Amino acid sequence: xxxxxxxxxxxxxxxxxxxxxxxxxxxxxxxxxxxxxxxxxxxxxxxxxxxxxxxxxxxxxxxxxxxxxxxxxxxxxxxxxxxxxxxxxxxxxxxxxxxxxxxxxxxxxxxxxxxxxxxxxxxxxxxxxxxxxxxxxxxxxxxxxxxxxxxxxxxxxxxxxxxxxxxxxxxxxxxxxxxxxxxxxxxxxxxxxxxxxxxxxxxxxxxxxxxxxxxxxxxxxxxxxxxxxxxxxxxxxxxxxxxxxxxxxxxxxxxxxxxxxxxxxxxxxxxxxxxxxxxxxxxxxxxxxxxxxxxxxxxxxxxxxxxxxxxxxxxxxxxxxxxxxxxx
Amino acid sequence: xxxxxxxxxxxxxxxxxxxxxxxxxxxxxxxxxxxxxxxxxxxxxxxxxxxxxxxxxxxxxxxxxxxxxxxxxxxxxxxxxxxxxxxxxxxxxxxxxxxxxxxxxxxxxxxxxxxxxxxxxxxxxxxxxxxxxxxxxxxxxxxxxxxxxxxxxxxxxxxxxxxxxxxxxxxxxxxxxxxxxxxxxxxxxxxxxxxxxxxxxxxxxxxxxxxxxxxxxxxxxxxxxxxxxxxxxxxxxxxxxxxxxxxxxxxxxxxxxxxxxxxxxxxxxxxxxxxxxxxxxxxxxxxxxxxxxxxxxxxxxxxxxxxxxxxxxxxxxxxxxxx
Numbered sequence: 001x002x003x004x005x006x007x008x009x010x011x012x013x014x015x016x017x018x019x020x021x022x023x024x025x026x027x028x029x030x031x032x033x034x035x036x037x038x039x040x041x042x043x044x045x046x047x048x049x050x051x052x053x054x055x056x057x058x059x060x061x062x063x064x065x066x067x068x069x070x071x072x073x074x075x076x077x078x079x080x081x082x083x084x085x086x087x088x089x090x091x092x093x094x095x096x097x098x099x100x101x102x103x104x105x106x107x108x109x110x111x112x113x114x115x116x117x118x119x120x121x122x123x124x125x126x127x128x129x130x131x132x133x134x135x136x137x138x139x140x141x142x143x144x145x146x147x148x149x150x151x152x153x154x155x156x157x158x159x160x161x162x163x164x165x166x167x168x169x170x171x172x173x174x175x176x177x178x179x180x181x182x183x184x185x186x187x188x189x190x191x192x193x194x195x196x197x198x199x200x201x202x203x204x205x206x207x208x209x210x211x212x213x214x215x216x217x218x219x220x221x222x223x224x225x226x227x228x229x230x231x232x233x234x235x236x237x238x239x240x241x242x243x244x245x246x247x248x249x250x251x252x253x254x255x256x257x258x259x260x261x262x263x264x265x266x267x268x269x270x271x272x273x274x275x276x277x278x279x280x281x282x283x284x285x286x287x288x289x290x291x292x293x294x295x296x297x298x299x300x301x302x303x304x305x306x307x308x309x310x311x312x313x314x315x316x317x318x319x320x321x322x323x324x325x326x327x328x
Numbered sequence: 329x330x331x332x333x334x335x336x337x338x339x340x341x342x343x344x345x346x347x348x349x350x351x352x353x354x355x356x357x358x359x360x361x362x363x364x365x366x367x368x369x370x371x372x373x374x375x376x377x378x379x380x381x382x383x384x385x386x387x388x389x390x391x392x393x394x395x396x397x398x399x400x401x402x403x404x405x406x407x408x409x410x411x412x413x414x415x416x417x418x419x420x421x422x423x424x425x426x427x428x429x430x431x432x433x434x435x436x437x438x439x440x441x442x443x444x445x446x447x448x449x450x451x452x453x454x455x456x457x458x459x460x461x462x463x464x465x466x467x468x469x470x471x472x473x474x475x476x477x478x479x480x481x482x483x484x485x486x487x488x489x490x491x492x493x494x495x496x497x498x499x500x501x502x503x504x505x506x507x508x509x510x511x512x513x514x515x516x517x518x519x520x521x522x523x524x525x526x527x528x529x530x531x532x533x534x535x536x537x538x539x540x541x542x543x544x545x546x547x548x549x550x551x552x553x554x555x556x557x558x559x560x561x562x563x564x565x566x567x568x569x570x571x572x573x574x575x576x577x578x579x580x581x582x583x584x585x586x587x588x589x590x591x592x593x594x595x596x597x598x599x600x601x602x603x604x605x606x607x608x609x610x611x612x613x614x615x616x617x618x619x620x621x622x623x624x625x626x627x628x629x630x631x632x633x634x635x636x637x638x639x640x641x642x643x644x645x646x647x648x649x650x651x
Contacts, residue, residue: 064446110632117586119390120579120631123572126626134617214488243568251450260444292462299454306443 010257010309011269018276021033025283032286036155036162043155045278046167046233047072047226047242049271051249053171053178054219057272058118059141059253060182061215062195062262063111066122068223070129071103073238075227077133080237089149096224103129104220108213118216119142128177133239142237179267187211195262232308236311251298255305277301338583338595339637340597340630344604351608358611366491369558373398373491373551375596377574378497378545378581380502382595385578386507388520388587389438389445391541393452394548395570400460400640402562403554406469409478409556416477416557423553424546430456431529431545438541439534453571464564471560482557492554496596499547504592516540521588577602580630601630 025032051068056063074098082092103125110121151157155165164172182188192206193201202208231237256273258265277298285293352359377394384391401423409419430452437448471479484491507513518526519533526533556562575585581598583590605626609619 110628114632114635116631116635117584121628122581122583123576124628124631126572127576128621131619131621131624135621138617203358247450247453251454254447254450260446276588290462292458294458295454295461296458299451299458302454303437303443303448303451304346306447307437307441310442316579 010128010286010305011266013308014269014272014276014305018272018279021276021279021283025279025286029286032235033298037282037286039155039158039163039165039168041163041278041282042168042275043153043165043233044282045274046153046165046171047230048244048245048249048252049168049171049274050174050226050229051219051223051245052253052270052274053174053267054215054222055254056258056265056267057178057182057191057218058215059250059258059260060195060262060265061191061212062198062312063118063215064260065104065107065118065216065219066246066250067103067107067125067142068127068219068226069128069242070133071100071220071223072227072230072242072245073240073288074103074129074133074136074229075100075224076237076241077137077239079228079231081136082235083145089146092144093228096228097221100220100224100227101217102220103224104217105213107220108216111216112170112209112213117142130239137237137239143235145235145237150232153229160294167233173269174295175267182267190261191215192263195259195264197263209266213283224243247296248277251302255302257305257309271303337582337591337594337597337620340594340601340635342486343630344597344601347601347604351604351611355611358608361488363611367604367607368493370607371600372490372496373554374570374573374577374599374603375493376496376499376547376551376554377570378595378599379500379578379592380544381574381578382581382583382590382592383503383507383516384445384544384571385575385583385585386520386587386590387516387537388523389540389550390449390575390585391431391434391544392446392449392571392575393430393434393456394551394574395567395572396456396460397427397548398552398555398570399548400428400456402566403460403464403469403552403557403564404617405478405553405556406474406562409475410433410469410473413475413477416481419478419556420481420530420550420553423549425549425555427545427547427549427552428542429545430549431542432538434459435538435541438539446475451571454541457565457568458478460566466564468564469556469560470563474560475557478553478557479560480509480557482554482559492558500539500592502598507592512536512539517588519587573602574599576627582634590629597618598630601610602627 031037051072055065055068078096078099079092082095083089105232107118107125110116113116149243152166158165158171182191190201190206190211193204193206198208200243227241230241234241252274253270254260254273255277256265256269256271258270278299280293280301348359357363377398381391381394404426405419405423408414408422434448434452437443438445441448479493486494507516515526515531515536518529518531519536523533552567555566559566577599578590578595579585579598580601581590581595583595593637602623606625609622610616614622
């Protein structure tokens with residue numbers, strides 16, 4: 001029973017589901033397993049996957065950042081406005097990243113110094129950053145980025161010898177780093193401690209506020225980088241780029257078994273969650289399933305992903321209790 | 329202690345009055361007959377939704393699905409009445425019924441499934457939105473097909489006051505009275521401030537939370553009907569994204585997102601403040617690109633001020649009790 005329960009961890013289930021979707025797609029849908037399609041499917045999730053990394057760290061620590069998609073939009077708008085003003089792209093990128101880090105700093109400052117709940121703070125900055133994006137670029141769209149840069153973000157340009165586009169390769173590197181930090185370092189363990197019991201973590205000598213601040217800065221930084229990738233990938237800088245993306249990122253992370261109450265989950269699960277939504281969406285699109293149905297599937301998966309482990313836990317608890325009374 | 333809570337609402341109310349007066353001074357047309365009517369009409373649906381959301385947030389939960397429920401209900405009611413002469417009452421009941429259904433699903437998953445509210449209602453947001461889009465399939469409800477009886481609900485008035493704000497005020501007063509004066513209403517606060525203590529005190533937490541969600545759903549469904557009555561023309565993504573407006577208003581209005589604190593009056597003032605900011609920026613001819621950014625700053629300022637005032641009063645009360 002215990003061995004069974006051990007393998008029935010939710011992130012394992014999501015991993016299995018991911019493989020199942022892949023196999024089902026390969027078996028039923030022509031063109032699904034083609035490298036070109038896989039490159040496109042992976043690249044389509046690039047921004048969500050990138051932002052999911054710091055989001056996982058935040059949610060493990062019991063926090064949430066709803067402003068990431070607005071920061072993506074702000075970064076995109078800023079890049080567009082500066083490019084139009086004649087800046088070199090090599091200057092635009094660091095500036096956007098700086099703005100992202102500053103935006104994260106504001107979130108973190110309001111959460112840690114003023115003591116506001118992160119949900120409330122980031123609803124406010126969600127509005128603010130999206131507003132700033134439209135201040136910076138208005139309702140214009142800037143599209144004439146040089147080919148060398150936009151090529152980099154498309155799925156047709158891949159790392160030599162593989163079918164992996166550059167944004168995805170970059171995500172892979174960052175994912176490995178994040179996984180090592182989260183699962184193999186004292187810093188990573190302290191995130192779980194903060195998420196599980198913030199007061200206890202503080203008494204244990206963990207610098208709770210400092211760590212939370214770092215996480216928010218990281219989230220802003222990565223979101224602004226995702227904004228650059230988004231801009232290049234679609235070849236279009238707009239103030240309303242990535243509207244509503246924050247909910248997709250959070251849905252993917254939660255689908256991967258990261259507990260919204262904090263303190264539980266693995267990065268592998270979160271990444272599997274992102275890929276599952278991405279691949280499933282691609283598979284459904286190839287089979288002419290409408291976008292509306294895909295949205296419904298995402299919602300149902302999300303609810304099921306949180307409900308199932310709890311049902312399993314309740315059932316096994318009951319069974320154990322019954323076994324205990326029977327033996328007594 | 330009562331005074332402290334009231335003082336909180338006074339500060340939001342004061343900000344609201346100051347904003348209205350300043351805008352009026354800058355542009356008198358802001359407060360002419362039509363201006364006041366617009367202000368009331370623009371805020372009434374948000375105020376209504378805020379009453380439902382507050383009840384859920386007070387129990388330390390959240391309902392992110394309200395925007396999609398409003399959209400679904402507006403579209404369903406629109407389809408139902410299109411080209412018929414159904415009475416307004418039937419349509420209202422249909423909308424409320426649909427809303428209750430959605431609320432019950434969320435509520436059951438939260439209270440009996442013990443799934444975090446944010447996850448459930450986020451999931452429900454997607455599911456309901458998807459159903460709505462799949463059903464509407466790019467089509468829309470046209471005002472010409474909606475019976476006059478229903479449209480009258482949105483445009484009619486008594487003594488010069490439109491129906492919509494009156495309805496919102498009535499629902500608000502009822503909710504406030506219930507939360508304040510009924511045992512089960514007080515229990516919602518108990519659940520929000522300490523679920524464990526509430527459980528030990530024998531409060532039926534699951535049933536109360538379920539009821540809170542059913543109420544929030546009913547309000548959202550009702551709001552959908554009113555949306556149809558007000559605008560006549562409804563597309564599938566009507567009220568898309570409104571969940572964040574509603575939650576913002578509740579938070580600005582001093583209902584703590586961590587549960588157990590706040591009143592629907594405060595939340596309604598928050599909703600009025602947000603709507604008035606929007607209208608004032610338009611009247612003051614602020615560049616439309618700046619409007620959202622300014623709203624964001626004011627939102628942050630409001631929750632920060634609230635937090636600081638709250639800390640001050642807590643320490644003042646502590647000092648007094650020590651004496």
